[in-house]
Amino acid sequence: MFPKASILIVDDRPENLIAMNALLEGTVDSVVTAGSGNEALAAMLDHDFALVLLDVQMPEMDGFETAELMRANSRTRDIPIVFVTAVNREQKFVFRGYEAGAIDYVFKPIDPFILRSKVAVFLELYERRASLERALEANRILMREIHHRVKNNLAMVASLIGLEERCLKDEADIPVLEDLKGKIDAIVLVYDLIHKTGDVSSIDMRRYLGGLADGIMDSVERPVDPVRCLVESDEIRLSVNQGETIGLIVNELVTNAVKYAFPCVSGKAQVPSPRTGTISIALRAGEGRCVLSVSDDGAGFSPEGSDTDSFGMILVDSLARQLGGSFSRKEKTVGSRLEVEFPWSGDA
Numbered sequence: 168m169f170p171k172a173s174i175l176i177v178d179d180r181p182e183n184l185i186a187m188n189a190l191l192e193g194t195v196d197s198v199v200t201a202g203s204g205n206e207a208l209a210a211m212l213d214h215d216f217a218l219v220l221l222d223v224q225m226p227e228m229d230g231f232e233t234a235e236l237m238r239a240n241s242r243t244r245d246i247p248i249v250f251v252t253a254v255n256r257e258q259k260f261v262f263r264g265y266e267a268g269a270i271d272y273v274f275k276p277i278d279p280f281i282l283r284s285k286v287a288v289f290l291e292l293y294e295r296r297a298s299l300e301r302a303l304e305a306n307r308i309l310m311r312e313i314h315h316r317v318k319n320n321l322a323m324v325a326s327l328i329g330l331e332e333r334c335l336k337d338e339a340d341i342p343v344l345e346d347l348k349g350k351i352d353a354i355v356l357v358y359d360l361i362h363k364t365g366d367v368s369s370i371d372m373r374r375y376l377g378g379l380a381d382g383i384m385d386s387v388e389r390p391v392d393p394v395r396c397l398v399e400s401d402e403i404r405l406s407v408n409q410g411e412t413i414g415l416i417v418n419e420l421v422t423n424a425v426k427y428a429f430p431c432v433s434g435k436a437q438v439p440s441p442r443t444g445t446i447s448i449a450l451r452a453g454e455g456r457c458v459l460s461v462s463d464d465g466a467g468f469s470p471e472g473s474d475t476d477s478f479g480m481i482l483v484d485s486l487a488r489q490l491g492g493s494f495s496r497k498e499k500t501v502g503s504r505l506e507v508e509f510p511w512s513g514d515a
Contacts (some may be wrong), residue, residue, distance in 0.1 A: 172290050173197035173214060177207040178222040190279050194286055204228030211243045217293035223252040235268040247289050249273055349422055352382055353414035370410035372450055373400040379414055380448055383421045392446040394429045401452045416486050418462035419479050420505055421446055428465025457511040462504035
């Protein structure tokens, strides 16, 4: 939030500070004065200024040095600077001022009308920026509230599915509800991250995929032998819609890998040979594209190729197309590897 507009006048001569203050009376809400470059830099650490009127000729630290130090500090680098000088009208000195960070010059003797007009322009820009910041903050608050409510509503639906699952008499229907609940949980995690980080525009995919993998492995029926899920991701941020889509794809592929690459012991299923299984999720960024891969060292694809004709694989292919990308199966000596490649600009 922006405070009321204030300007800083910097001059080593007290009489000049008094005169400038008088000239600007009624033009600005608040005026702060400083008698040296060091005083000015200290004042800028305690106040937010819409403009700095900076005398060029000062002992110890002149206006050029003060401006350069302002530009080197992240807190003060964006404050507009107008140099005030009675000398150095030569072009080379004027250029030096612009290189140091000046926006404009006012030459002495000061014309009151010109000074007030220039100050008024910078104050108006400051107020417009403040108004835009307030509107953006209000929008951020609204979006966070919307995402929070979406997350809560989805969590409620997932809870209702869990209750329904416990009441089912036909156990054949349970996997259908578990699959639906897994998809909802993948989307809920997106909104949970938004609520925690406050970023409503993009998702940190490394953090998201790590949490998603943990959630999937905790929720699916585990085989007799231990199966671990590893996640590797470049520093990639995707939009909320892209993040949701990737979450649904990963949920489908990892769940299938646990079920079919490392089958559980149930009914007439055979006990797999004792071994540790690994599912790997990787998201890599290339030039203009991202590649998501989910691989395992389990049973691999069936010879008939029916694995990629199932409803789950058709769903993944459809989701990949929504990203503007493609879904493919890659040959692997042991186990299976599935990839989704999609365009990425580097910005969420």
